[in-house]
Amino acid sequence: MHAEKAERFVQQYEALCLKVLRDCRVFSSNPDYEDYLQILRIALFENSLRFADCHSKQVTLIYHFLRWRLCDAQRKQQRQQKILQRAKSNWQERSLLSEDDIEWTDQLAHLWPKLSLGEQRFLYSRIQGLTYQQIRERYHVSAGTVCNWKKRLAQHWAENDEAS
Template identity: 30%
Template sequence: MKTQEKIRILTEEMAADFFFVHDAIVYGALKKCQIPYNHPDYEDYVQIGRMKLVEAYECFPKDLTEEEAFYQFTGYAFQKVKWGVLDEIRVRVRRAEQEVFMPEDFEPLVVDERSLVDAEIVMQDMYQSMLACLTEGEQTYLNDAVILQLSVKDIAKKRGVSRKTVYAWRQRVAEKLAEYKSVLKN
């Protein structure tokens, strides 16, 4: 979005008079955007509208002392305020769509610390017993892939072998672990 160059600046001394004359533009734009007075975010939208009104004043290209330019400014400012409010509505809708709400019947999962430690010990024992049925190259592959989370390319580079070799390690590891798993089931 390109920003417009400021032509004038709304000073604090002028602000009260400016808003007295032009605040109706903000309320009209909110009405056009169908935001009622009782909307929970109404005051936020009013402030956004006022900021857009000031931007419109500061960027309006014509001399506001001329009567014709004054009326053109009103239409220009109304459009700028309306678009600014609509942009904010879109942002809030998009943000609300991304939020995930907890179901009313949600019960937090209580985790027993001992069961986590026990499960970790079992996993380590199982991992060590799986490593015992692999060759040194296959063990290296499994450690690099599972523990270090390296890609095939990174493993090949780290170990100074071709990617084809790493793929062969992966295939043999998968076959041996499938056999290992079937032995455990029986």
């Protein structure tokens, strides 16, 4: 029953989602348009109970909530792209890219969004040449945490290899 109400709520505010996208300069020609729209729909669906009692005067509240979600998603994507760019340029500085290196960078770009923040930190730090001790000190974590990041990263990498 709740799911049906939530779906109706999302449909009711679909136009508001489109307005948020337009106001944030995300147009249908943007390759991430559908992804961002889906993020907004999910945010509405998850918060439908919270906003269900809102009166029409509080549409502004829902608008600002959706805009915040979209800006947050854009910021995360930009941050991931910057980190990937740094990792790629750092890798290129170390050696000329061979065919294996290009394949590795493609795998990394595909895998990166699936990693947790800790796994991303570990990978980025290792690409920069930091030791385990330096990683521990940089992020103020235990040796066990660094080992867990490494272990989960290896699992993700293996799963990605199997899927390829």
